[in-house]
Amino acid sequence: xxxxxxxxxxxxxHPSMLKLYDLVHRAASANVSALIVGETxxxxxxxxxxxxxxxxxxxxxxxxxxxxxxxxxTFEGELFGWEKGAFTGSVGSRAGLVEAADGGTLFLDEICSxxxxxxxxxxxxxxxxxxRPLGASTKRRSNFRVVAAASMSPGRMLSEGxxxxxxxxxxxxxxxxxxxxxxxGADVDRxxxxxxxxxxxxxxxxxxxxxxxxxxxxxxxVRELKAxxxxxxxxxDGDPVCxxxxxxxxxxxxxxxxxxxETLECxxxxxxxxxxxxxxxxxxxxxxxxxxIRKLRIKRPGIExxxxxx
Numbered sequence: 001x002x003x004x005x006x007x008x009x010x011x012x013x014h015p016s017m018l019k020l021y022d023l024v025h026r027a028a029s030a031n032v033s034a035l036i037v038g039e040t041x042x043x044x045x046x047x048x049x050x051x052x053x054x055x056x057x058x059x060x061x062x063x064x065x066x067x068x069x070x071x072x073x074t075f076e077g078e079l080f081g082w083e084k085g086a087f088t089g090s091v092g093s094r095a096g097l098v099e100a101a102d103g104g105t106l107f108l109d110e111i112c113s114x115x116x117x118x119x120x121x122x123x124x125x126x127x128x129x130x131x132r133p134l135g136a137s138t139k140r141r142s143n144f145r146v147v148a149a150a151s152m153s154p155g156r157m158l159s160e161g162x163x164x165x166x167x168x169x170x171x172x173x174x175x176x177x178x179x180x181x182x183x184x185g186a187d188v189d190r191x192x193x194x195x196x197x198x199x200x201x202x203x204x205x206x207x208x209x210x211x212x213x214x215x216x217x218x219x220x221x222v223r224e225l226k227a228x229x230x231x232x233x234x235x236x237d238g239d240p241v242c243x244x245x246x247x248x249x250x251x252x253x254x255x256x257x258x259x260x261x262e263t264l265e266c267x268x269x270x271x272x273x274x275x276x277x278x279x280x281x282x283x284x285x286x287x288x289x290x291x292x293i294r295k296l297r298i299k300r301p302g303i304e305x306x307x308x309x310x
Contacts, residue, residue: 007050010043011194014184020047020176027174028054033126035111035171036149038178041223044149045109047176052105057145060104063097068113076118077134080125086135098131101144111148111171112162123167146171181218181225188214188225195226200233204240208266212243242266264298273300 006012007021027034028051036044045064052062070078077086081096098106108114114122125131126146130139148171150157157163181188189210196203209232218224232241244267271277279289 007047008053009046009049011191012184012187013190014179014187016179017184017187020178023174023176024050025054027051027176029056030174031056031145032173033145033171034147034174034176035154035168036147036176036178037153038149038151039180039219039221040151041221042178042180043222044151044178045107047178048105048107048109048147048149051147052107052145055105055145057104060102060144061100062105062107063101063144064107064109065097066109068110072115075115076121079118079122080131081133083133083135086133093133096131096133098125098142098144099140102142103144105145105147108146108148110150112150112152112157116161116164119164119167123164123170126170181221182216185214188216188218191222191225192229195229196233199226200229203229203233203236205229205232206240206242206266208243209241209246212246264292264296268293268298268300 007024010017010021024047034048034051036047038044038047048064049062052058065079067075077094077096079096080098081094084093108122125142128139129143130141132139150163152160152162154163154168154172154175158165158168181191192205192210192213196205213225213228220227228246232245235245268275268278275286275289279286284292
């Protein structure tokens, strides 16, 4: 089977991502549970939404729940709903998120943050397709697809007691692992340019900047990259953005050898070899810039090195 080109909302082209797209398309056509595993910022919700939009459940609701966002005391009511009088202050009935997901997809983000006693109840609901609102005497039906996500590996969740083994096995009929951005090579360039064009009005990124971004570990993954491009765009003043402007990444001064040369060449070319303007961008004096050009033996294209200083 030929790998799909992409998924809705995702633009990576690394082979590991193409394999993921293929598996998502395969899983979407089957009415089975799925577990998405990936570091923070890799796009777990995008994968979950793609599963929904490509499946037969796409005409139903996509109900997303961040399990880390609910206090333990209110989580069960939010999930299953309640009847009037179920507890002090419940002056009316309220439908829960399980009911809202009927005919659609229930996405449980950070499943390892769900209290263990609720995990047992959720497992029963998944298996029976029935649930009981708080204070209700009878069960109700809800037919939904469940997709869960976690930022830690299944083995770690089990070893740390974050998830019940029986629920994990029930959820991980299909396990979808999203590789971190630092392992995806040229996807950094592709995504940076994508964000620069689609989110930042077409700001231009210099090659020296992209070189530095490829070497960055990106602990926040794609979310961190997007935020970095947005910050750079805000300070660009319409000029191409070079590595020196990326203050939250590795600086040109901290990267030895060829990286220094490429960064300086990039900035000099950006300013048409106007030494005064380039020095201002670098935050150094013209004399310091001259010395750095001599030391690194940088030549202006078509001109001998010494003539730069004449």
